[in-house]
Amino acid sequence: MSPPLLEINRLTKRFGGVVALSDVTVTVAPHEIIGLIGPNGAGKTTLFNCITGLLRPEEGTMAFGHETKERLVGLAAHEIVQCGIARTFQNIRLFAHLTVLEHVLIGTYIRTHTGLVSAVLRTREARHEERWARDRARGLVEEFGLSRWASTPAVSLPFGLQRRVELARAMAVEPELLLLDEPAAGLNPTEKQELLSVMQRLRSHGLTICVIDHDMRFVMPVSDRVVVLDYGQVIAEGPPSRVQNDPRVIEAYLGKA
Amino acid sequence: MMRWGVGSLIVACAVPLITRSAYHIDVLTGAGLYALLALGLNVVVGFTGLLHLGYAAFFAIGAYTYALLNLHVGVPFWLGLLPAAAMAGLCGVLLGIPVMRVRGDYLAIVTLGFGEIVRILFTNLEPWTGGPNGLLGIAHPTMWIPGKGVVDFGVRSVPYYYLVVALTTLVTVVCVRMNRSRVGRAWAAIREDEVAAGCAGINTVQLKLLAQGCGAAIGGVAGAVFAAKQGTITPDSFDFILSVMVLAMVVLGGLGRVSGAIVGAMVLGVLPEVLRGVEQFRMLLFGLVMIAMMRLCPQGIMGALRDRGWFGGAHVASAA
Numbered sequence: 140m141s142p143p144l145l146e147i148n149r150l151t152k153r154f155g156g157v158v159a160l161s162d163v164t165v166t167v168a169p170h171e172i173i174g175l176i177g178p179n180g181a182g183k184t185t186l187f188n189c190i191t192g193l194l195r196p197e198e199g200t201m202a203f204g205h206e207t208k209e210r211l212v213g214l215a216a217h218e219i220v221q222c223g224i225a226r227t228f229q230n231i232r233l234f235a236h237l238t239v240l241e242h243v244l245i246g247t248y249i250r251t252h253t254g255l256v257s258a259v260l261r262t263r264e265a266r267h268e269e270r271w272a273r274d275r276a277r278g279l280v281e282e283f284g285l286s287r288w289a290s291t292p293a294v295s296l297p298f299g300l301q302r303r304v305e306l307a308r309a310m311a312v313e314p315e316l317l318l319l320d321e322p323a324a325g326l327n328p329t330e331k332q333e334l335l336s337v338m339q340r341l342r343s344h345g346l347t348i349c350v351i352d353h354d355m356r357f358v359m360p361v362s363d364r365v366v367v368l369d370y371g372q373v374i375a376e377g378p379p380s381r382v383q384n385d386p387r388v389i390e391a392y393l394g395k396a
Numbered sequence: 397m398m399r400w401g402v403g404s405l406i407v408a409c410a411v412p413l414i415t416r417s418a419y420h421i422d423v424l425t426g427a428g429l430y431a432l433l434a435l436g437l438n439v440v441v442g443f444t445g446l447l448h449l450g451y452a453a454f455f456a457i458g459a460y461t462y463a464l465l466n467l468h469v470g471v472p473f474w475l476g477l478l479p480a481a482a483m484a485g486l487c488g489v490l491l492g493i494p495v496m497r498v499r500g501d502y503l504a505i506v507t508l509g510f511g512e513i514v515r516i517l518f519t520n521l522e523p524w525t526g527g528p529n530g531l532l533g534i535a536h537p538t539m540w541i542p543g544k545g546v547v548d549f550g551v552r553s554v555p556y557y558y559l560v561v562a563l564t565t566l567v568t569v570v571c572v573r574m575n576r577s578r579v580g581r582a583w584a585a586i587r588e589d590e591v592a593a594g595c596a597g598i599n600t601v602q603l604k605l606l607a608q609g610c611g612a613a614i615g616g617v618a619g620a621v622f623a624a625k626q627g628t629i630t631p632d633s634f635d636f637i638l639s640v641m642v643l644a645m646v647v648l649g650g651l652g653r654v655s656g657a658i659v660g661a662m663v664l665g666v667l668p669e670v671l672r673g674v675e676q677f678r679m680l681l682f683g684l685v686m687i688a689m690m691r692l693c694p695q696g697i698m699g700a701l702r703d704r705g706w707f708g709g710a711h712v713a714s715a716a
Binding site for chain 2 (some may be wrong): 226228237241246258259265
């Protein structure tokens with residue numbers, strides 16, 4: 140097995156007296172799809188928030204990268220994006236008033252470098268880069284089937300399409316690792332199927348994906364490995380078929396018999 | 397939108413040919429200065445969504461910077477514009493650092509305090525600023541005109557009018573280009589959702605400081621023009637009411653719209669003069685107009701016009 144892309148080691152996050160994550164150790168291998176599951180309040184989103192720099196864990200380390208390992212703890216959110224980690228949110232976070240295309244253009248921010256002065260002077264480089272960014276954004280808008288709505292305000296779209304806008308924005312940063320926080324929530328069965336095939340397509344292009352869901356049935360078919368969180372602890376880990384029948388997992392979901 | 401911009405510019409340039417009244421020109425020059433201030437504040441409040449209630453401070457810093465450089469070092473107006481902008485911009489960034497962690501209402505209170513502190517400082521630093529009496533004898537701009545040699549702007553109205561029109565045009569172009577660039581989009585992202593902006597890779601701290609610096613620098617330019625035009629500046633020209641007035645212009649015109657800032661400044665800059673005939677009811681009418689506007693089109697004049705399909709397209713986000 141190739142060396143891990145993301146190594147989370149003994150991560151602990153407390154909110155006052157509540158231990159949201161306790162001693163969580165997870166590794167993610169390149170090109171893997173990992174399902175992160177667990178009942179509500181298990182700490183799945185908290186783990187994502189720690190990885191993406193929105194929360195700072197009290198203890199533990201996180202290292203990311205192939206040869207040179209970036210230590211993620213203590214980095215700001217935008218620095219973590221620069222390392223190559225992008226995410227979506229459980230409660231979709233879109234920019235009100237901005238169009239679909241503008242959302243994706245904002246995703247290209249870290250792949251472009253035009254400063255304010257060159258933008259105001261419209262230098263040749265600035266115009267060239269702006270054209271590149273627009274082409275790239277249009278390409279992604281098309282790839283995610285959003286061309287018809289490119290100049291529509293994203294928040295006015297139906298829920299399923301909003302999820303796709305978020306995904307396209309995250310992909311515009313060209314991440315190596317994509318964190319999806321309950322991407323299937325609120326989607327109908329057809330949309331869920333589409334999402335699964337999108338994830339598989341992205342993985343086949345070399346992306347590593349970590350996907351949260353509390354519905355085991357959604358993540359099982361697509362995941363190479365499943366990590367189960369309960370009360371902030373990893374209670375099971377392994378291939379979907381094995382985790383599904385793990386007595387501790389069944390207990391966490393259904394309670395003791 | 398471009399057509400409307402060029403059209404407005406042509407009309408603006410033709411105004412002194414239509415009216416010979418120095419009073420009319422002066423009122424419009426004042427409105428033009430307001431437009432500069434509104435354009436600058438719009439970068440901070442409209443583009444980036446940072447509520448600022450002490451913007452008059454940057455106007456004051458620009459004015460005093462040029463005045464002091466002129467009086468002590470003899471720096472001419474054109475050369476003084478740059479340090480006035482730089483000083484105000486620097487103060488904008490410096491103020492931005494401590495307020496980085498506060499948002500919304502809290503940011504409004506801190507910036508309000510900043511505005512007052514600057515005004516009070518200029519009032520009390522008497523040895524340098526002349527205290528409440530202010531600074532006198534600031535040089536007017538001069539310009540070389542073929543056949544006439546170097547001409548002093550003096551106390552004539554028309555030269556200042558054209559100066560303000562030229563600067564407003566320049567700043568408008570700068571603002572439109574900033575807004576349409578990747579930085580402008582990043583500002584919009586911060587305005588709409590700072591967490592999501594950070595998670596899209598935007599350095600929110602750096603970009604908020606940049607917005608505050610740019611906005612303040614534009615205020616500084618307006619300040620230098622004001623000082624050069626008046627020849628005299630006193631701290632009470634830069635009070636809280638001015639900050640509120642400029643904010644009202646930005647909101648009235650349409651938050652985040654470059655054209656809105658100008659339209660708002662024209663309306664609120666000229667309206668008090670139009671209402672001079674009904675002197676006693678002036679402020680009352682002024683207030684009623686504001687309330688009516690906010691009730692009828694809360695997205696501002698330009699926002700409302702756009703939603704009705706004027707000026708190209710019903711929905712253009714972060715539009716110019």
